Amino acid sequence: METIYTDLLSIGAGLAGERVAVEAAMAGFDTICLSIVPPRRSHSSAAQGGMQASLGNCAMGAGDNPDVHFQDTVKGSDWGCDQEVARMFAETAPIAVREMAFWGIPWNRVVPGKSTYYKGGKQFEKVEAKEKEGLITARDFGGTAKWRTCYTSDGTGHTLLYTMDNKAVETGVKVHDRVEAISLIHDGETCMGAVARCMKTGKLRVYLAKATLIATGGYGRIYRETTNAVINDGSGAIIALDTGIVPIGNPEAIQFHPTGIVPTHILVTEGCRGDGGTLLDVNEQRFMHEYEPTKAELASRDVVSRWMTHHIRQGKGVPSPYGYHLWLDIRHLGEQHIKTKLREVEEICNNFLGVDPITQLIPVRPAQHYTMAGVRTNKDGAAYGLKGLFSAGEAACWDMHGFNRLGGNSLAETIVAGRIVGIKLVEFLKGYEVKFNTEAIKDSVEKDKERIERLIGCKDGKENVYAVRNAMQDELMDKVGIFRNGKDLQSAVDNLQVIYERSKKVGLKSNGIGASPELSLAIKIQGMLRLALCVAHGACVRTESRGCHAREDFPERNDRDWLKRTLATWKEGDTLPTLNYEPVTKLMELPPGDRGYGSTKIIS
């Protein structure tokens, strides 16, 4: 078996993984990132709109500072976040933005003088100060008190990812692309690396490392309708859960995005609404201001998603062959604005819908978008349960998002957490040596070899892996979606348990040789089901509504009983996860209160 040794093994080479890796490489450590795609294809690139940092350079961001950003983030999380982490995050975000400027990001800059902007379909004027000319500017995004979202036109994720990978190339970070980690090597106390499958040759490899980082992004692809890339199937969360020790934090905290285009659910950016785009119903009339008089279309995305679903349920949806949807209208922003500031949106509409957004309406509906859930870590990014295991970015539950992430805080988290966890991980590496336990390595490899042989040889059955996955996705989409209730959630748990049994009988139709996409999915299908059960069971047990977790049968946010974080682990042989709970935060800087939008019923 080919065995590769490194100081830091990052599983994932998106923004968070590479930022941590760059920090380690700059400190002189040997660093390898595994990535199932070439690193610049990571899903980080799809975050078009921008990243939040309270620079306060633009006119509408005047007076902004980390305190305001912190408060927005805690409120946004519906008090579900770790406030110590949210504080660190808000303080570090401006530094991270400037650091990225230093490394080459062409951030949009302040242009002095008068300009117009739209809010809620109305035109307003603002004047940018002469003395701020050329500093990093910001745009508006949902759920924030100030304009705080730094951007490069509508390719912010793209430029960040390219600049970060440039830095990785410069600092000698090695990236092994088309390699997928399929299990963590550990002895119950210490993580020693991972067993990985080369997706070019199909061969297994052992990676031994002093520190292992999970930075694989979210797990949106366990849902049928999602804005996530096809690679976001939760492989990092799965291998963590498979240890039986490392918990998934708040697995039920899943966010939906208001504007996935119908039918492909490709995301069109929140920037559309931030710049003044409006939502229309079947009568081509605005409705968000009726539900949210102040923020209207700019309320936080869980609120907007819920009202959209509500409005469709009121019979105001637009019928189509793909089910009911609503319209996004950006026509009034004008050709010049759309062709420059929202160019990717225009491209998406033309290329994937055959719609011209300058003259036509865009069909949209909410789709799964973000997993606040993830591998539970402490504030340094160290995973609970295993020494030498870390996590950062969307893959982690660090936990600055709680039950709802604000637009622009995801990109910000990747580079901010990447920086903070990177520094902590370097400290860890400097004072740490690991003993590689050859027995643990051999056990992992043998187990993985055997399950692959069983899948290829159809030793346990001939269940079709795609049929099993589809059944799982339907359950989650239909019963563990935007609105949840006890009856549906229990039914989802029951059905997912049956589907889980089916997943154990999967056998390949193809020969599984080489790159085999069927084998890639088959290897993780059981893990996906375990993850799906964590989501459904976690949601079923949480008898309150908080952030994006909206229970129709428990509409109140219940701070008396539920100001706590779910920790889900999976014991080998079980059919349900074990749920434990911990307080949401050690430090309560901002006491629980009203978000100022969304549901206001609170049990305290």
Add this chain to the structure above:
Amino acid sequence: MTRRLTFNIFRYNPQDPTSVPHTDTYALEEAERMTLYIALTKIREEQDSSLIFDFCCRAGICGACAMVINGRPGLACKTLTKDLPDEITLMPLPVFKLVGDLSVDTGTWFRAMNEKVESWVHSSKKMDPTVQEERMDNALAEEIYELERCVECGCCVAACGTANMRPDFLGATALNRIARFIMDPRDERTEKEYFEIVGTDEGIFGCMGLLACEDVCPKQLPLQDQLGILRRKMGWTAVKQLFGLAK
């Protein structure tokens, strides 16, 4: 009337000793707003689970799904079947190493390219996290972004006459990258240093000016202009070097 589409797809799995390069044919009912992403995924999941191809963002952002579609390199995810005839022939991109069927290894190629052109801001300054960022004119930031939009899909390389004949040719994507850094005041490299990288036959002087690169670029990057500007610049640098004037 829904059309019945015929897909002729190149098949070869280099890891399988029994596999030989050939074409397989699949039939599929066309549906409204069907892209090649939808079509190929359907074929794999319903007809042939051994079919190898790459998609990632499926939204034209990541560049993973470039392939030769009826003779022309392009992104499969942003190709609507309604824009294609009833018969659709799909081949992997040339130049890049084949992984299997329609999938090629662009990762290794682009990493080597990024190392060769040293695709990063070369700065002698040290980042000070406590001070305000350096200012930049917004128009310049947008100009840089315009060239930064390359998604490394490989279409321009696959369509390039020189790249198909000569494996050491940098390709339009690399030349565009250099143009992006020349434009960026944060990069302190000199004319001479840029010349070292691209002022050669493997670089700008290997370009035959066929300009298929711009024709097939899914991001509509202004490659023709950039290659022209770069050639002129490097030509001048070559002349200046003759007289010992290049910086």
